[in-house]
Amino acid sequence: MEENSSADRSLSEVIQRCYFEQNPIATIVVGKSGEIVLANRQLERLLRIDRGDLASVSPLSLSLLFSGDPRQMIGEMISVAGRGRVYLEPKTEGWKKADRIAFDVTPLTLSDRKKVDYVLLSHCQYDQYTAKMAKLTTRQAALRWETAREKNIRDQLEREYVELEEFSRMAAHDLKAPLRHLFTLMNTLQSDYGEVFPDEAATLLNFAEKSARRLHSLVSDLLGHARCGKQSLSLDTVSVEQAVHWVERDLIEEIDKYAGTILTPTVDACIRADRSLLHQLLQNLIGNALKYRSPERAPVIHIQLDPEEGRLTVGDNGVGFDNSQKEKIFGAFQRLPSTSHIEGSGVGLATCQRICQRHGWKITAEGEPDKGALFTVTGIEMAEEEVKPPTETDCGSPIYLVSGARAETA
Template sequence: MAASLEQREQALERSRKRLADILAIAHEPIISLDDQFRIRFFNPAAQKTFCYNVEHIIGESLLKLFPETHQQIILRNIKDFAFSQEISLTLESDILCIKQTGEEFPVEISLSKLKIGQEILYTLILRDITERKRAAEARARWNAELERSNAELEHFAYNVSHDLQEPLRMLASYTRLIQNEYGEQLDDRGNEFLKYAVDGATRLQKMIRDLLTYARVGRPGIQFVAVNCQQLVDQIKQDLLGLIKASGAELSIGQLPTITGNETELRQIFQNLLVNALKFHGDSQPIIEIACHEETDYWEFYVKDNGIGIDPRFKERIFGLFQRLNSQESFEGTGIGLALCRKIIDNLGGKIWVESTLGQGATFYFRIPKNQEGYEMVGDRIEAISY
């Protein structure tokens, strides 16, 4: 009996030694505690990190390694863990440790408990996350600076576009006046030059109007409402009836939902995509389909046509500001429409993309989340979310 007890004690001692050997070579600080949360083991990595010699820390309370502001937090977490059924736990909240030198540093802590004989040891593995937090803070500063720069750029574009409108309006008006009043006195070459000036001024006016529209997207004060997309697209169809008849297009509109959004911005999305489908058609009759299907968290719409299609190499480029794949002579436009669609949809937390093969039509897809920040759809109504 005595031999059996001695063998168990020897086996227990061997287990402790093996555990100590493993913990000793670890690169991260590892600390073991007894049931009174006194330090029983302090590996070399912990000694190096906290600047304590092992003989000066063994037997001390774990709280010695935490500043006063964090002692109750760590104590509460360890006590909760001790009385739980969990065998491991990771504390990822902002917890600070303190070195013997008084320097504080943030850590992530993994807790575990191990029963050796009748004794329970609590083990903490600490990870210094100073660099991780510095990187996160730097990223946050960079993002804030980027947002500020983008806001300044949009504000600048808005102001410049707005200020250019009046002198450009005068330029276009007087150029047309010269054309009307003195056109007969000019020869063919003079009238051709004047026509170029009038056309250029007209295009520039439209570009500035489109740029103003683009700059307004996402500005403060945009109100979300419940938008019936079925009615909205029907209204757009009526507005474009002349263009639809002129092109001989066949238009199919599926069942569209009521969603959360700004009606003006949603109108711009549907109208730009529909106008493009009507504009970029080949020799055959344009056939256009607008439809939507519902997913768990978002609505996925698409506008499909049988037009000239898009080279897949340019499927991202077309969403850039002032990007055009065709000449002004072939197809009119400013190259802002798809950029405007993407900006609106990005601001809604959605995405837009195109699937197409050159000469075989194009399908533009866009997703819009069902609930926008601060709002949610309840049936066909929009309600503010209470926090």
């Protein structure tokens, strides 16, 4: 009888161990002192450990796998046994410091005792899944809120930008009528009473006329700046050499006046661009080079196109600028201290940047005082189609000059 009873107990233990080992939930049995009695294969996978490496460790304490004082952990487990769960911080490789694993706690007592002798910890997979989903949902909600916030800010900026563009266009347009009237009055004064004006009055009238022309130039530049941002983009195959030729024709008076030279591209390649906006871009850059010429030498403007890189450069031998100011010069109404004595609206290069942005190009500037400036446009799409001969309308009408004190149409 005793032998049969012993055999039955051994068989029962084997069966229990088999069920314990095959349990799909990570499970561990811990004694009251924090020693690990049993741990199944799923716990090994959960904690990313090899039980074989722990076989030689004695005593095998709970503190080897989890952070904290074993007795304190066991006390917490016994206090919630049968009705709650504990959260343990794994200290094995692959886990972050703030990670927690949830375990349901089940009390284990010997048949002849009523107090807890061991606790069975079962990994609460649902709790872990719920925690991860809650964390993910919180992140998604925060991301949606941030996306909506950015969209509202972007929409508001776009509305304000459109309103500002419309205001600039209307203000510039409404200023042209009184300016024309002012020119008419000054011309009448000059023609009818110029001979009887004293020298001082004639000088003052001349100053007034120059100021009016500067204002007219500024208004024209503002209109051109606003127009290049609103007009639809009509891409065409354009010869850069032809485009430079048309700009040279429009600026022939300034070029002859200052004995300037324009060196055109050595390679007559074609690009994809809006013909009128490209005309305005080149006219602004070349006009800028004539305006900021050096008083010690005749202006030389060299234009180069690199078809392989899709890069266009416009350089000059003018007064140049400090390279630390190269980002500032593309701002509207920005005037560099070194060139503040030269007349200008401060809108021309801002318009160039806007034209490049409309095409998906990028414009940069490099300068050196008293040596000159170099403007580089990159990201240009080359074309291999046959070039359509440009017309007056194709080259832009009206195109407003940035250089000089006057504004004309091409």
